[in-house]
Amino acid sequence: MPEQQTETGSGRHPRLTARIHHPQRARRPRHPGPALSDALTFAIAFIVVTIGIWVRHGGWDTIVAGSWAEAWESAGALTGLLATAVALIGIALAARTHRFERAIGLDRALLWHRWMGETAALLLAIHIITTLVAYSSREGLAAAISELTGEEQYMALATVGALGMLLITVISLGFIRRHLAYETWYYIHLLIYASLALAFAHEIFLGTDFAFDPLARAFWIAVTAFVLCLVLVSRWGRAIRSIVRPLTVLAVTPLNDVAATVELGGRNVTDLRAAAGQFALLRPLTRKLVWQPHPYSISAAPTVDRIRFTIKALGGASEMMTHLPVGTKVAVEGPYGTKIYEQLRGRKLLLIAGGVGIAPVRSLMEDFGPDAEPVVIYRARRAAEIVHYDELVALADTRNGRIIPVVGRTSDLADGNPFDPDVMQALVPDVAERIAVVCGSQPMIHAAFQCLRACGMAPADIHFERIWW
Structure with missing residues (x-):
């Protein structure tokens, strides 16, 4: 990774043990039942x-x-x-x-x-x-x-x-x-x-x-x-249930000028039955924020007593979220987003993320071993927007994976647009044999989907969540 990008890596997330183990279900079953x-x-x-x-x-x-x-x-x-x-x-x-x-x-x-x-x-x-x-x-x-x-x-x-x-x-x-x-x-x-x-x-x-x-x-x-x-x-x-049984802010860690991780804990974490790749609506129980539930992605695989979210300060409530005092009570509604572990298991992974969309990708990587050989294409307009880079590299190193940061305006990229089929196949020669997860803005999701289809990937092998908020 270029030097200016390595400087933006986040602080390392402590190695968490006592992982929650519960049945995982596919994100979108072919027969939803x-x-x-x-x-x-x-x-x-x-x-x-x-x-x-x-x-x-x-x-x-x-x-x-x-x-x-x-x-x-x-x-x-x-x-x-x-x-x-x-x-x-x-x-x-x-x-x-x-x-x-x-x-x-x-x-x-x-x-x-x-x-x-x-x-x-x-x-x-x-x-x-x-x-x-x-x-x-x-x-x-x-x-x-x-x-x-x-x-x-x-x-x-x-x-x-x-x-x-x-x-x-x-x-x-x-x-x-x-x-x-x-x-x-x-x-x-x-x-x-x-x-x-x-x-x-x-x-x-x-x-x-x-x-x-x-x-x-x-x-x-x-x-x-x-x-x-x-x-x-x-x-x-x-x-109402989330308000009655809130979690507590354990730590808020700045990642750069506009993003931070918020780590929540408490005995009610296991009741969420959350999984990597999902998101939840967070409602801090403070005078200014109690009426404002906002969706944020889980950025580290949940444990029995803590769960972490990555939040980008876009103004208003999200900016206040990145400065919550330790000890603040937060109602967690959800999680939402279907669980995709079963559909991804046993396949080589291609994970594509844009900006803070790296959060669910970062958490998903913890669920897979070396056989997944994950390739992560991390798209950002500026090097300062890249977060969790150190964690991604550490996870990729133990899973036979690669992290490919793509930083800058599309017109300025020396190696070309990564969502051009020829460029994608040069970056990931076995792209058609992999299963993909795409997280980011709607235009990026659309561009990635069209590119992967042109590379021969089946639509059923391209997973994404539309941004609805």
């Missing part, structure tokens, strides 16, 4: 029954044989029902149920959650437009707007709820989301619960599909209650 199939069955059945309720109450007949206004109103009723149904499915995906999250990974669940949210917002917009067209054709635009936004009982609440859902969708768009602080996005995002609650009453008491059909109304209430219970038990229940 009943968790995924049950979820898909529930979602499809819910959509089919929702459309069936609309058809049963004459929705399709009205579109085919009804008047212009009636057809638009019927279309509005269908899109309103589907908007709520899709939103409920999206909320269920974000409930973080242990079984489902282990089957497909939290990143994929939240990606689907985002798609459901965008679809629900589109259906909601169509619902508003079609209903407005129907009412306008009978009484004029001004009267229709007045009636639909406040004159009818529950409609004012529904209007506020609709605006809340549309706001959440807008701030979650990539080009807007990246300019918002995580805390700002997180708290506005929580408005989805209030938005659905505000819209619920107008569906039940004003919607023709439920107001005069006790069976349909009972079904809708039951599904809504089921999703609410999922969220309360799986998501908020897990958060």
Whole structure:
């Protein structure tokens, strides 16, 4: 490694003994089993029954044989029902149920959650437009707007709820989301619960599909209650348990100007059943940070009494995290991220990391022996961004591995872009025979994936977690 890069190596992590041994499961099994199939069955059945309720109450007949206004109103009723149904499915995906999250990974669940949210917002917009067209054709635009936004009982609440859902969708768009602080996005995002609650009453008491059909109304209430219970038990229940049983900050070790390791300990570490390569939501129980859970990766294989995270100070909460006093109580929610040990075992490893994405790679290396022959490609824009280099070298030396730091702008690299297939094959001649783990920014993950596919690696052999925060 070049001289200026070796100066950025972190302090060595103490050799930890008494490793936790518990069954490991694959990150994304090729056959995720009943968790995924049950979820898909529930979602499809819910959509089919929702459309069936609309058809049963004459929705399709009205579109085919009804008047212009009636057809638009019927279309509005269908899109309103589907908007709520899709939103409920999206909320269920974000409930973080242990079984489902282990089957497909939290990143994929939240990606689907985002798609459901965008679809629900589109259906909601169509619902508003079609209903407005129907009412306008009978009484004029001004009267229709007045009636639909406040004159009818529950409609004012529904209007506020609709605006809340549309706001959440807008701030979650990539080009807007990246300019918002995580805390700002997180708290506005929580408005989805209030938005659905505000819209619920107008569906039940004003919607023709439920107001005069006790069976349909009972079904809708039951599904809504089921999703609410999922969220309360799986998501908020897990958060409350982590607060009741916190860990304690044992040490905070600066790695460079912007990153540090935070080591937590306590008798509750074993209850986490954490594994290398996973991450958790950390919530320091201090006045300023208790309301702000943030995701950080495990950077050393957990032991029976301690667990280590690597944190990059990006401002706000993450900067305060890198300066936590020893003894601070921290709620640890998780861990998240499916365990990949079983899928990697017995294969030669190619580990690709960018910046602080080296944290899960560093922890994964501890789980494998010399037969893994790990090759680590460590991408960074500046030498000062490299962390854990000494630890990586020490681990590679005992595992027949290599560390390949790639530092600088892509256009300035003397040996070329490492994500060019020819350069990759020169760096790792047996790349097609290996199994890869990629950790870093979304653009880097995309570039690495395309490169590895061009080098002949099968998609099933390329593992990564999408950045969802």
